Amino acid sequence: MIWLGNVSKSYGKSGVPAVDRLQLTVSPGEIFGFLGPNGAGKTTTIKMIAGIIQPDTGVVEVDHTSVSDRPLEAKRKIGYVPDSPEPFAKLTGREYIQFMADIYQVPLEKRQKHLPGLLERFGMEENANQLIQGYSRGMKQKITLIATLLHEPSVWILDEPMVGLDPRASAVLKEEMRRHCDRGNTVFFSTHVLEVAERLCDRVAILNEGRLVSSGKLEDLRRGSGHVSDENTLENLFMGLTES
Ligand SMILES: Nc1ncnc2c1ncn2[C@@H]1O[C@H](COP(=O)(O)OP(=O)(O)OP(=O)(O)O)[C@@H](O)[C@H]1O
Numbered sequence: 001m002i003w004l005g006n007v008s009k010s011y012g013k014s015g016v017p018a019v020d021r022l023q024l025t026v027s028p029g030e031i032f033g034f035l036g037p038n039g040a041g042k043t044t045t046i047k048m049i050a051g052i053i054q055p056d057t058g059v060v061e062v063d064h065t066s067v068s069d070r071p072l073e074a075k076r077k078i079g080y081v082p083d084s085p086e087p088f089a090k091l092t093g094r095e096y097i098q099f100m101a102d103i104y105q106v107p108l109e110k111r112q113k114h115l116p117g118l119l120e121r122f123g124m125e126e127n128a129n130q131l132i133q134g135y136s137r138g139m140k141q142k143i144t145l146i147a148t149l150l151h152e153p154s155v156w157i158l159d160e161p162m163v164g165l166d167p168r169a170s171a172v173l174k175e176e177m178r179r180h181c182d183r184g185n186t187v188f189f190s191t192h193v194l195e196v197a198e199r200l201c202d203r204v205a206i207l208n209e210g211r212l213v214s215s216g217k218l219e220d221l222r223r224g225s226g227h228v229s230d231e232n233t234l235e236n237l238f239m240g241l242t243e244s
Pocket residue numbers: 011012018036037038039040041042043044045
């Protein structure tokens with residue numbers, strides 16, 4: 001689970017919050033979609049959950065562990081894939097995966113058991129032996145995902161994970177996300193693709209100018225808007241909630 005308790009963050013001296021008093025709980029077993037216009041504060045929030053940046057105020061907990069008070073313990077539970085991953089260019093994909101597995105102390109037998117299947121599912125068996133410097137954006141995304149999934153973190157934090165993936169890899173990732181949550185784990189991901197959020201997510205949150213403007217199941221969001229109809233798509237709700 002993920003818990004954000006009144007979390008705020010400003011950059012520089014502007015004092016304008018990129019994230020403003022954000023209160024959110026994501027429960028075990030949920031795929032949670034994080035939506036919002038460009039600059040709404042999604043990546044800032046994700047980086048605070050992953051422990052990359054610290055909130056100015058408020059608390060972030062992952063599986064009841066405070067990310068700022070017990071960062072190592074929290075980070076062991078987290079699998080974070082940034083929006084534009086840049087794995088080390090001078091390693092091969094396989095070397096990078098092994099490097100990440102070493103950092104997360106993944107036992108050898110677990111690597112041997114899961115890695116071939118993951119490489120195969122993401123279509124990376126052959127490319128895994130090539131240097132990352134020759135990878136396309138989608139291949140970097142895939143190798144980072146594989147390295148992240150291999151250590152079996154309970155909480156996946158994915159920043160726009162489908163961007164750059166081909167349709168097969170995107171379908172595989174969605175299957176993996178559902179399977180992960182069906183085992184009682186948590187997936188939190190940002191996306192601009194509302195159809196993906198609509199089909200995949202158990203709940204969504206919509207952020208605008210750093211503030212939470214709506215969260216819940218899609219039916220609840222529809223009900224909250226005062227109209228319950230099929231035409232009340234997530235896109236329509238999004239447009240209504242984020243217009244300036
Ligand atoms: N390193 C930074 N320094 C200064 N301002 C920043 C920095 N990173 C983000 N911001 C600002 O914080 C606000 C939120 O940015 P953020 O990247 O979190 O938005 P986002 O919702 O992820 O946007 P997008 O959908 O475009 O990726 C924006 O106003 C952005 O300009």
